[in-house]
Amino acid sequence: MTDIAAEQGTGSAHVQVRGTVLTVRRVDAYYAMTVVAPGIAARFRPGQFVAVAVGGQETSMLLRRAFSIHDVRPDHGGTVEFVFAVVGPGTQWLSERRTRDMVDIAGPLGRPFPVPRDPVSCLLVGGGYGSAPLFPLADRLRGRGSTVDFLLGAASADRVFGALTARRGGRTAVITTEDGSMGVRGLVTDVLGQVIHEGRTDVIYACGPMGMLRQVTAIAGRYDIPAQVLVEEQMACGTGVCMTCVLPVVGEDGVTRMVRSCTDGPVFRGDLVRWEDAGTVPFDALGAPGWKPRRPAGPRPATNGRLTDAD
Amino acid sequence: MPIDLRTRLGHVELPNPVLTASGCAGSGRELAQYFDVAKIGAVVTKSVMLAPRAGRPTPRMAETPSGMLNSIGLQGPGIDAFLQRDLPWLLSRGARAVVSIAGGTVGEFAELAARLSDASGVTAVEVNISCPNVEHRGQVFACDPDASAEVIEAVRGRLRYDVPVFAKLSPDVTDIVTIARACVEAGADGLSLINTLLGMAIDTVTMRPVLAGVTGGLSGPAIRPVAVRCIWQVREALPDVPIIGMGGIRTGRDALEFILAGAAMVSIGTTIFHDPSACVRILRELEEELASRGVERLTDIIGLAHEPHPAPGRRLSRSSL
Numbered sequence: 001m002t003d004i005a006a007e008q009g010t011g012s013a014h015v016q017v018r019g020t021v022l023t024v025r026r027v028d029a030y031y032a033m034t035v036v037a038p039g040i041a042a043r044f045r046p047g048q049f050v051a052v053a054v055g056g057q058e059t060s061m062l063l064r065r066a067f068s069i070h071d072v073r074p075d076h077g078g079t080v081e082f083v084f085a086v087v088g089p090g091t092q093w094l095s096e097r098r099t100r101d102m103v104d105i106a107g108p109l110g111r112p113f114p115v116p117r118d119p120v121s122c123l124l125v126g127g128g129y130g131s132a133p134l135f136p137l138a139d140r141l142r143g144r145g146s147t148v149d150f151l152l153g154a155a156s157a158d159r160v161f162g163a164l165t166a167r168r169g170g171r172t173a174v175i176t177t178e179d180g181s182m183g184v185r186g187l188v189t190d191v192l193g194q195v196i197h198e199g200r201t202d203v204i205y206a207c208g209p210m211g212m213l214r215q216v217t218a219i220a221g222r223y224d225i226p227a228q229v230l231v232e233e234q235m236a237c238g239t240g241v242c243m244t245c246v247l248p249v250v251g252e253d254g255v256t257r258m259v260r261s262c263t264d265g266p267v268f269r270g271d272l273v274r275w276e277d278a279g280t281v282p283f284d285a286l287g288a289p290g291w292k293p294r295r296p297a298g299p300r301p302a303t304n305g306r307l308t309d310a311d
Numbered sequence: 312m313p314i315d316l317r318t319r320l321g322h323v324e325l326p327n328p329v330l331t332a333s334g335c336a337g338s339g340r341e342l343a344q345y346f347d348v349a350k351i352g353a354v355v356t357k358s359v360m361l362a363p364r365a366g367r368p369t370p371r372m373a374e375t376p377s378g379m380l381n382s383i384g385l386q387g388p389g390i391d392a393f394l395q396r397d398l399p400w401l402l403s404r405g406a407r408a409v410v411s412i413a414g415g416t417v418g419e420f421a422e423l424a425a426r427l428s429d430a431s432g433v434t435a436v437e438v439n440i441s442c443p444n445v446e447h448r449g450q451v452f453a454c455d456p457d458a459s460a461e462v463i464e465a466v467r468g469r470l471r472y473d474v475p476v477f478a479k480l481s482p483d484v485t486d487i488v489t490i491a492r493a494c495v496e497a498g499a500d501g502l503s504l505i506n507t508l509l510g511m512a513i514d515t516v517t518m519r520p521v522l523a524g525v526t527g528g529l530s531g532p533a534i535r536p537v538a539v540r541c542i543w544q545v546r547e548a549l550p551d552v553p554i555i556g557m558g559g560i561r562t563g564r565d566a567l568e569f570i571l572a573g574a575a576m577v578s579i580g581t582t583i584f585h586d587p588s589a590c591v592r593i594l595r596e597l598e599e600e601l602a603s604r605g606v607e608r609l610t611d612i613i614g615l616a617h618e619p620h621p622a623p624g625r626r627l628s629r630s631s632l
Contacts, residue, residue, distance in 0.1 A: 014344040016588055053585055060377040062531050062585045106345075106587060236372045236379065237584035240341035243334075243357075243383045244372035258365050258386060263341065279523070280368045287363035287386070 015039035016106040021097045022079055028158040030129050031095045032070065034081040040107040041078030044069055046137035047230055047267045050082055050107035051238030054090040061090050063236045068133035069108060080107065083132040083161060109238050110266045113137050113205055113228055119145035120202035123195060125188055125216055126152045127208020129161040133230055137205060138169055147171045149199045153188035157181035172199060189215040196223050210278055217270030227270035233261035248274040248282050256285040314601050315608040318575050320435050321475030321500035321553060325352040325407065325576065328609060329566065329594040332557045332580030333358055333411035333437060338397035345588040349405035355578055356397065358413035358439040361422060363389040368523040373512045378531030379581060380510050382524030385413055390426050398430060407434040415445040420462045424469035435475040438466050441506040453481035456493035467498030477555060479503035487541050488548045501553040504545060505538045531581040535559030539572050546573025546614050563596020573614040
């Protein structure tokens, strides 16, 4: 009855620091904040996130805001950059920070993207600023000899994050916008099949809204290729203690559990997430009314031997 | 000279009075990344039930002014996994474990107590009676003195005599002293005050409740004055019963306020979500607060606010009264 976190370990230690803000930049519809946090930068692996306290020491906003790490750099001993949209008073406060202000930041949190052992053809799919964590992943994949194609989409041109970087760094980069203001008019999922076909994609990595991740997983399944998805669930703590960011995921033993996006994720194998049941507790989930303890079954055959996070 | 922070959890001595609050620290493992869990008074574990439990659908949480609402639904692994995995881990780290238990019937509470009796290393048991009683139309045990007493009596009867039992009370009652008294008469060695207050939030964009569970428990500094009031009232009525105080403690000074009201120990809850290393910070701050007031022993000031105001110029320390 071990849960996923216990089986796979919790990885390297987290760091909580009061870090100095280096820059806050406006990037189209978003903001990018760079904070000096050497301990976080040193431990970071692509897919991990930071949890940032907002509002200062006497804040009335108690919950940390979680953001994927977009970049780490060696300057000032080590900096981390994350991207956010202003959606409420907490992110508004963050956007008003200036150089030399301090922010309380914890990280690197969560399980990173597993990366292939051998060079393969990777497709990185991002919706909105969900593309932010894909760029350090692209660097890592290229460092291991894999090829990287990008497929980025958003409602409009100003909401496509990193189009230029994708075009510069990707073997190919396809952009979609719903209003047609950049690239192909439509959704990333409208062109995904074609991009997979043309790029002879072996692995998909995706980050964006739940609906997009669900579609990406379904299409990847049709092409029989694995999809690793980074979910953006609402979190309160980011450290695994509050149990608010759960979603139904099927374990290696075939049992569905309500697992925490923050510590069991935020990266999941797409085909193990029960997308149609997200937001609910499936009747047969471990500990749900319809769940029945059963004899332990034999291990399920591994369907995805190419990916490893052993490094 | 170092301040003597030792305090008593029933007949068990703790090295210091700062604990985690149940449901805000898991079983300690996650927080061990941020501080040494053996350094604080004890880890109060998330309420464990007999069977594994999936909890409620999402959204389970809403941020509110200086607080939050939660509706987790007691998601947890069940007592078997807890005893096999979580409790041994805590003990291996040298931490003291206060095990919180929850059930839907008196019988479930009793069976949990029996299971914990067979385990070694349980410092104390905190009984979360803010659960719906499935045998009584879902009425919360903690809202009825007889139901509360029945649970405590059953737990006390099945638990090893040397493990203290603390009853965790809900503030959502007309008179908390009535419930406190019923629990103590039923055999509780101490009381934990307070659990969350029932609250609700509505999303004005969707025009529907924010939480999937509609209502949720309100916690955080927003409820701190309610907690202080409850501790004050219970201490006034039952001055010899040890109290674990909790409800929005954020700093060492807040902890001091609870101790002055009558708490012998404090639990840190929602603040952990904001600051995962809060427990050790608050412990350090509390020590500084005591030092700056010339207090040598923590036990000297437990419930001090109940005593008449000293003459001007006198130190606020019981040893000097």
